[in-house]
Amino acid sequence: MRAFADLLDSLIYTRSRNAKLRLIGDYLRATPDPDRGWAMAALTGDLDLPAVKPAIIRAMVDERVDPVLFRMSRDFVGDSAETIALMWPEPATPPAVPPDALRLSAIVDRLASLGKADTAGVLSEYLDAMEADERYALLKLATGALRVGVSARLAKTALATAFGVDVDAVEEVWHGLAPPYAELFDWVEGRGKQPTAADVPVFRPFMLAHPLEETVVDLADYAAEWKWDGIRVQLVHVAGETRLYSRAGDDITRSFPEVAAAFRVPGVLDGELLVRGDAQGAGRDDATASFNALQQRLGRKTVSAKMLAESPAFVRLYDILFDGGDDLRTLPWTGRRARLEAFVARLPADSFDVSSVIDASDFAHLGDIRAGSRDAAIEGVMLKRRDSPYTSGRRVGLWYKWKRDPLVADCVMMYAQRGSGKRSSFYSDYTFGCWTENGELSPVGKAYSGFTDEELKWLDRFVRNHTVARFGPVREVEKTLVLEVAFDSIHASKRHKSGVAMRFPRISRIRRDKPAAEADTVAALERLVT
Secondary structure, eight states: OHHHHHHHHHHHTOOOHHHHHHHHHHHHHHSOTTHHHHHHHHHTTOOOOTTOOHHHHHHHHHHHSOHHHHHHHHHHHOOHHHHHHHHOOOOSSOOOOOGGGGSHHHHHHHHHTOOHHHHHHHHHHHHHHSOHHHHHHHHHHHHTOOOSSOOHHHHHHHHHHHHTOOHHHHHHHHTTSOTTOHHHHHHHTTSSOOOOOTTSOOOOOOEEOEEOTTOOOOTTTEEEEEEOSSEEEEEEEETTEEEEEETTOOBOGGGOHHHHHHOOSSEEEEEEEEEEEEEETTTSTTOEOOHHHHHTTTTOSSOOHHHHHHSOEEEEEEEEEEETTEEOTTSOHHHHHHHHHHHHTTSOTTTEEEOOBOOOSSHHHHHHHHHTHHHHTOOEEEEEETTOOOOSEEOTTTEEEEEOOOEEEEEEEEEEEEOSGGGTTSEEEEEEEEEOTTSOEEEEEEEOOSOOHHHHHHHHHHHHHSEEEEETTEEEEOTTOEEEEEESEEEEOSSSTTSEEEESOEEEEEETTSOGGGSOBHHHHHTTOO
């Protein structure tokens, strides 16, 4: 655990991507199996210790630390693990824990074998035996909330760089392997064969797009498709098994059993998971329901017959990675598109269709068409270079996303809360509201992005100087500051008092010039509901 704690501590204070790659690579080369494999699982979000729950940790801390002092400290520090690590009282007699018992692999093995009743006692024992930075590392590891500025891709890149292999080759087999990845380390160190994904329904990383911003493209080189507002999915059917994966690589097959049951042709497809309806593209043959309709089904382990009937899911296909055993990813987009259109003909039409190509004479004409996507409630346009292969991640110049201009509303700040991590000293999370017909403010959303560092400092001062009440870590402020809030869409919601829910709200402007009485009404937002 000592080496892993040192790694996390170094990563937290390192901004350079190359420096982070070196730190992780040095750790992986110097650390024996299976410790380094469990470290990789933690860094990539693949470590699951189901017995360790936040509620258990909170109860455990309340027994050792004054609860009021802890909550005040947590509010200031901004991170629970760091607060616990710093405040945990040193025992009068440290427990006699053998050094091998504090190895990363030994800790993971023990925590993985625990029931909920034993978790608090074992965690307390470990915390008693460790120094503050090791406690921090243990709690981050156990809860799966590392947040040290390392993405899963960066961790895999560090492994590939450290051992001189191709990161795409690592990505190709990653989801077919289980921690602590013995086969992977045997391969990169020359002791074993390269793992293969043959006959295993593994996830492959998606190809992603850059925002178009100010770029102008030639439609002779790029094809345009609609960007639908659902969730990106990958469908895999190999050796008689079907899996649906989200963009993050999470297996969501059980949430959409009707889609999995309909995909029985060997291959790997990329598409947008949607629900039948008439909100996006209203009046068109390819219309779909809003994202809000799809959201009702996300995260469910079981789906009722009623929900299957009321919210039938389907996939609008964008691309094809494999046709049977043929790997098509090196083909240009035009070649893959032809294979996709032939492939979809073998699938049930009520569960799969292909995203249509937009017929535009030139880029200016496409801009006019895109401008109408707001009325049709479609998220925007995708531009795909016709000769582009299917590559993982974002590659400049290959795919662009040209989202519709956001909706905006003038709202009044009502509450504020400190942020986490680097923002733990600032009030950076803002709840805002609009006026009801009774002349009262009703919360309509919460945002914590969209502003500059200088604007954050100004907003923080406003909160501190205009607080009228405190509710634990939350401050209520004078209802005088108007925030222009941008959001992608808005939906009816029974879970929110105002009856509406914004999608991706962010602060686009601080309206110091506008009186709060002139902010928008809930009724105005209701008219934007899709």
